[in-house]
Amino acid sequence: MLRGCSLRNTEYIVGAVIFTGHETKVMMNAMNVPSKRSTFERKLDKLILTLFGVLFTMCLIGAIGSGVFIDRKYYYLALTKSVDDQFNPDNRFLVALLTMFTLITLYSSIIPISLYVSIEMVKFIQSTQFINKDLHMYHTETNTPALARTSNLNEELGQVEYIFSDKTGTLTRNLMEFFKCSIGGEVYGTGVTEIEKGIAQRNGLKVEERNSDNAMHEKGFNFDDARLMRGAWRNEPNPDVCKEFFRCLAICHTVLPEGQESPEKITYQAASPDEAALVTAAKNFGFFFYRRTPTMIYVRESHIEKIGKIQDVSYEILNVLEFNSTRKRQSVVCRYPDGRLVLYCKGADSVIFERLADVSDDLKKVTREHLEQFGSSGLRTLCLAYRDLHPDMYENWNEKFVQAKSSLRDREKKLDEVSELIEKDLILIGCTAIEDKLQEGVPACIETLSRAGIKIWVLTGDKMETAINIAYACNLINNGMKQFMVSSETDAIRAVEDRGDQVEIARFIKEHVKKELKKCLEEAQHHLQTLSGPKLALVIDGKCLMYALDPSLRVMLLNLSLNCTSVVCCRVSPLQKAQVTSLVKKGGQKITLSIGDGANDVSMIQAAHIGIGISGMEGMQAVMASDFAIAQFRFLTDLLLVHGRWSYLRLCKVVTYFFYKNLTFTLTQFWFTFQTGFSGQRFYDDWFQSLYNVIFTALPVIIVGLFDKDVSATLSKKYPQLYREGIRNVFFKWRVVAIWAFFSIYQSLIFYHFVTTSSKSAKNSSGKMFGLWDVSTMAFTCVVVTVNLRLLLMCNSITRWHYISVGGSILAWFVFIFIYSGIMTPMDRQENVYFTIYVLMSTFYFYIAILLVPIVALLGDFVYQGIQRWFFPYDYQIIQEIHRHEIDNTSQTDFLEIGNHLTEAEARRYALSQLPQERSKHTGFAFDSPGYESFFAAQLGIYAPQKAWDVARRASMRSRPKIPLKK
Secondary structure (H helix, E strand, C coil): CCCCCCHHHCCCCCCCCCCECCECCHHHHCCCCCCCCCHHHHHHHHHHHHHHHHHHHHHHHHHHHHHHHCCCCCHHHCCCCCCCHHHCCCCHHHHHHHHHHHHHHHHHHHCCHHHHHHHHHHHHHHHHHHHCCCHHHCECCCCECCEECCCCCCHHHHCCCEEEECCCCCCECCCCEEEEEEECCEEECCCCCHHHHHHHHHCCCCCCCCCCCCCEEECCEEECCCCCHHHHHHHCCCHHHHHHHHHHHHHCCCCEEECCCCCCCCEEECCCHHHHHHHHHHHHCCEEEEEECCCEEEEEEECCCCCCCEEEEEEEEEEEECCCCCCCEEEEEEECCCCCEEEEEEECHHHHHHCECHHHHHHHHHHHHHHHHHHHCCCEEEEEEEEECCHHHHHHHHHHHHHHHCCCCCHHHHHHHHHHHHCCCEEEEEEEEEECCECCCHHHHHHHHHHCCCEEEEECCCCHHHHHHHHHHCCCCCCCCEEEEECCCCHHHHHHHHHCCHHHHHHHHHHHHHHHHHHHHHHHHHHHHCCCCCCEEEEEEHHHHHHHCCHHHHHHHHHHHHCCCEEEEECCCHHHHHHHHHHHHHHCCCCEEEEECCHHHHHHHHHCCEEEEECECCECHHHHCCCEEECCHHHHHHHHHHHHHHHHHHHHHHHHHHHHHHHHHHHHHHHHHHCCCCCCCCCCCHHHHHHHHHHHCHHHHHHHHHHCCCCCHHHHHHCHHHHHHHHCCHHHCHHHHHHHHHHHHHHHHHHHHHHHHHHCCCECCCCCECCHHHHHHHHHHHHHHHHHHHHHHHCCCECHHHHHHHHHHHHHHHHHHHHHHHHCCHHHHCCCCCCHHHHHHCCHHHHHHHHHHHHHHHHHHHHHHHHHHHHCCCHHHHHHHHCCCCCCCCCCHHHHHHHHHCCHHHHHHHHHHCCCCCCCECCCCCCCCCCHHHHHHHHCCCCCCCCHHHHHHHHHCCCCCCCCCCC
């Protein structure tokens, strides 16, 4: 039986036949499950390695300095003969080596060990609380929310440049409806598809809806043609062919009927929606399949002998030749009640036409035209054929079939070989055309993603005509694009294929593909050199793609594809989908995302950086293999442009801030080393260093990773061009890291030299000079206050959680130092920090330093951010300025629309989330950003540099008055 196999691929998969070992079967398209790490994490690893390099360099400098500095002339150091080896001037190399290890422990705080813990915590909360609970990605019809199956790839969602999408069930609804058919060279069905309406609209024509009294519509059947309904087919010129057509639909399948045996109440359980639609069509044409046993199929046939007469007919099922992605067809051998033996076969036109008897040449030509017509209308097609079998011939064949079926080795291969013996000399009956409508919001979603700089490829098993028209319908291709076509459906290739020489066929098609790719690439480069050249689109079928993926042509295919805005690969196998995805991922070094809904999309999903599974009609195989699961394609807009972009921005800030605060803290210790003769003397107490990352600076950066938001979700989707900053990785370049490193060095110098220099003349209340631990505690206090305040400068939105975390971290330091320096006795801590904070806070110097040092340290950052925002604004900063006076009021409409689909607890939580909250305060808005014209010009592909007078003009503009809140 065909249980678990999907007939949705019967007309679609024309890809290469791959031999693995001794078998050729569906599982050959499977791939090993990969372990995925984001590109962001890989670059983070490089940053950590760089920090290790910096640590080694600092320790090496200190070690060399220690070996050079150590000398007995410094009599006050008491470097006698009996001194420890670490300070023995007689062995400077040993001194340097031991100092090296001492400094490694001293400077180890430069390595942000807690960074990975913080990142994992942020990612987990982003996935479980933000993505999984986003009501904009909740599908009410199926009660399906979005699901993040991993938290490793959140930020990768904000950097996707290429999307590889399946068609059926991904772009379309996978709700198949029998729409048209061709029987004996005659087309039946008068309906107009969505694709035909779209074609008419592109040509400026208006399509009128015709409501016929004869139209019948139920799940799986949307057919309008009185010539076939209610027994009218008996009056057609070819009633016998019509009869064979309907019987093929009613017999050649693996559908299971459920419920009462009446046309109104019965339901069909099928391996795919296509099969259910075909059996439903047979029922409506008067051939009602109502019962099945392991060896029999029962069909209630109407209007056979005369109009209105109904009779139950039982057909004995002798053999079922199953469908797979290699055979691309399914056959059934049955025996009529009168003893007639018939083989019914349905499958892709490419495999059915190869097995037709020579007497069908005229019908074959006409049916091929009908197939192209149906494909142009966006319909999914299957060809139907039959063959009468002689009993003796069948018995001989059946013996071979039984032997192959009972074979323990190479069973699948032997079954395919035996099937070839009987699936020949077929008589063509006709073809079916099934409509699969686009999902809601797909065209708008694709257009939005295209504006975001994301290139979308459709990898489908459909015919080329169908794939192209679907691409038109969903705005993937338009008339303004230059289209490159690489197809194997040419007269020259057909002539070579008719000769049957496989070696010659392979050689000829490969040369044809090479010639076409070279021609298209040259033409593409010519168009790209022009300033106003059209966008490019490539359409290639599976047979040509098989040769284009050859190592000798792969580079040419990749160069051509990367220059195209849209690519459509039709008639491709599951393995070819994965190969194309890997080609762009590894060859183009681009971040890729694959999205599909069926088992045949699993390899493609696993091959991409990010795999998205759609929980649709094809089961849960794609979802189980995916990294994220959504219910509809249109939810990609929110997943990428909102959650992906926010996650990328937030994690960039988390990483760079961790790098900044650890480097700043460690460098103050490093500067102190120069004044201690490179001896390895600690500047800070051990507990200061231990708790710096764990308590005093831990929470605020996590809050930024969770709540920082440059623009609202609405503006993120309104201006999808903002997403391009993530594609270019603008916020995690080495240049950005270098800028943070520069300000770390600057601030560490301020902390150390400002505090140490000013404390030389400072005295405590008893008139004594400050000691080492007084100075270090003062410096550490300035570090904690400054790095926490610096975090507020980098935030795009500041909420009460930011104030609580920053204020709480600073307060935690003071609470700790009060307890730590007061509860310990001098004997416990010896000369360390006993009572230091009380001594410091009793002086006026402490309050002056705690005020001035952070201001001076942050002045450079403040000036830099002002200049950057004014003269070199990021795209999101321009959008912030445009909408700086707008109030982001969340509409209650969404809640009203989905409220009935939520549980009481979910509705209560959502209602609470809509209550007025503290409004986010965007920082840095005092720096009005000139150069808006250059931003919008850039979106149109026009370079418009900023002018000095534009800056002056905008600087002199008066701010608009704020809009008062409505009461």
